[in-house]
Amino acid sequence: MRGAWLIARKDLVVLLKRSPGTLLALVGYPLLVAVLVGLALEGSERTPRLALVNEDTSTRTVLVGSERLSADDYADRLGESVDVADLSRTDAASALEDGRVSAVLTIPAGFVADLQSGGARPPRLELATSRRDPLAAEAIERRVESALFGVNQSLSTDYVSQVRRLVRILIDGGQVQVFGEGGKALGLTATRQTVADTQQALRAIGQDPLADSLDPLGRFVDQTTRNLELAGQVAESIGAPIELEVTSRQEQREPLSAFGLAAALTLALGLAAALLAAGALASERDDGTLPRLIRGPVSPLALAAAKMLVAAALAALVALIALVLVALFTDIAVDRWHLWPLAVGLAGLSFGGVGALIGALARDGRSALLITLMVGLPLVFLGIVPLEGRVETALQTVGVAPVFDAFQTLLIEPTIPERFWWTLGVIAVSSLALWLLSGLSIHRRVRA
C-alpha cells in the first residue's frame, strides 16, 4: 500500500497546490448545483404571497360557533396560512401580472350577507392564480382551500348547532332566534299536552266522540317529535362526518428543510467525489503514467484505492464544511457530529468508487468527466426520489439511495435507528465492490 499512499499524496499536491482551478471547478460545480437544489426545495417550503381584495366593506358580522366574524376576520384567518397583502382590485391584478404575488383572493361585496342568508345565496370567494409561478400558485390554492375548510367547518358546526337548537325549540317550545329571525314557539311537547288536556276536558263533559277525533292529532305530534329528535342527531353527523386527528411527532425536526439539505449534500458529495476520482484516474492515462505505475510499483487495486481515498477525503471535507456553515447560518438543526465524518467518509468512498470505475473505463480525462456528469446527475436524482422495486435495488448497488437515507436519518430521526448502521454497511459493501471493479478495469485496460 506504500505505492497507493505515494500516489494519493501526489494527487493531493497536484490538486491543492498545482491545480487549484481544477479543484475549484470539480468541487465548486457540485456545490453550486447542491445550493440551487437546496434553495429550490426551501422555496417550496416558503409561505406563498397572496394579494387580498376585500370588497365587502359592510362591516356586517356573522356568528360562527361562539364568536362573531366579519369579512376582515375571515381574511385574517387565511393570513395564518399564507403571506397576505391587502390590495385594491387594480393593484392586485397588477401585482399578479408582474409576479409580485402568486395569487389574488377576492372577497366580493355582500359576502357576509350571503353567509347570513343561511344557504339561500351561497357565499363565494374568487381566487386568481399566476401562470408564471405554477408551483406557488398550487401551494396557495391548497392553503386557501385548507383555510376555507377550517372556516367552513366552523360555519357548518354553527349551522348544525342552530338547527339542533331550532329542533329543540320545536319540540320543547321557547324563544326562536335563527339567522336574525325571532319569535315565540309553543313546542310539540306543550302541543301534545294541550291535546291531551283538551281530550280529557271533552270526556269530562261527555263529548267522547269529539275527544276521540283529536287522537290523530296527538299521534301526529308524537311521531313528529320522534322524527325531530332523530333529525338533530343526523344533522350533527352530516355537519362533521369525518374527524381528522392530527398528532405531531415528538422532537420533530424540519422535515422538508432536512430533506433539502440531505438531497443537496448527497448531490454535492456524490458529484465532487465521483468527478475527483474519475478525473484523477483518467489523468494517469492522459499523462501516460498508468502503464508505468501498473508494471510494478503500484497494483491496480492500490491505484484505485488511492484515487478513491483522495476523492473521498476532499469531498467529505467539503461536505463537512458545508454542514458547519448550515449549522451556523440556518435554522436547520445539525448535530451528531461524531457520526457525520463516518457517514460522509463512507459516502465519499462509495461515490469515489463510481468515479474510479468510470475513470478506469473511459478513454481519456475529458470523456471521464463528461461520463461522470452524465451518469452521476441522474443517478443521484434517482437516489433522492423515493422508488420501490428493481430500480431502487439497482441504485443501492452504487450507494446513492443508502447515502441519501443515511443523511436523512442523521438530520431527521430523533433517535438513531438500527437501520442506520445497516445502511452504512450497505454503503461500505458497495464501496468495496466498486473498488474491486475499478481495480479489475484498470488491470484489463493496461494489460490489454
Add this chain to the structure above:
Amino acid sequence: MATVLEAEGIVRQFAGAQAVAGVDLAIRAGESLALVGPNGAGKTTLLRMLAGPAQPDAGSIRRPAAGVGWAPQSAAVYPRLTVRENLALFTAMEGVADTPSRVEELISLAALDAYANQRAETLSTGTLQRLNLSVALCNRPAVLLLDEPTATLSPEQRRRIWAWIRTLRDDEQLAVAFSTQSLTEAAREADRILVLAEGATVFEGRVEALADLAGGDPEAAYLGLVGSAE
C-alpha cells in the same frame, strides 16, 4: 557477457490479428539491441511485454532480478510536478533505498540540474525525454527498454541523448534495447539488430550481416526483408 533479459516464443494478438508472432530474443549486459521495423511491425507491443505492462498470450519472458527500466515513446511523467518531484515519486515507488541521494544522482546524470525545480510541463521535448529516461533508471535496472527514444527530437537533442545512453551502456554495463524506424540510427547505436515485419522476426544479427544480404547495402537488405510490410 551474461544474458540479462530473455524471451521465448512471445505471441500477442489484438482482435484476432497477430501483433507479435513468436518472437525470441536475448540481451546481454553492456549490449545494445535495436528493434527495427515499419509501423505496425510489433516493436512497441514487444517492448511493452518485455517491460511488463502488457502480457503475452503465449511464450515466456525472463527478467533480471535488478529490474527493467522502461521509457515509453511519450514521456510518462506528471506534468504538474517538478523534475525533482517526479524523480522522487518514482524512485520512492520503486522502493529505492536513500531516495533523496538517488534523485540527486539522476539529476546530475541526466544533466537536469538547471531544470530540477521546473515543472515537467514547462520543459522542452529533449529535456522532457531526458527526464523520461531518468525515471526509467531510478531503480538502477539491469536492462533499459526505450521505445523510439529520439523520434520527436532535433538532431542536436538526438546526439545528446545517444551520447548519454552510450555512457550508461558502457560505464554501467547496462543492457539497452530500443525501437527505431531509422536503420541508420540502429546501425550506429546498436551492436545487434532485430528486424520485425508483421510481428515476426525476419532478421537478427549484426548490421554487417544485414548488409551482406544485399551486397553490402544494409538499406537495400532491410527493404528486401520488410518490403511488402513497408
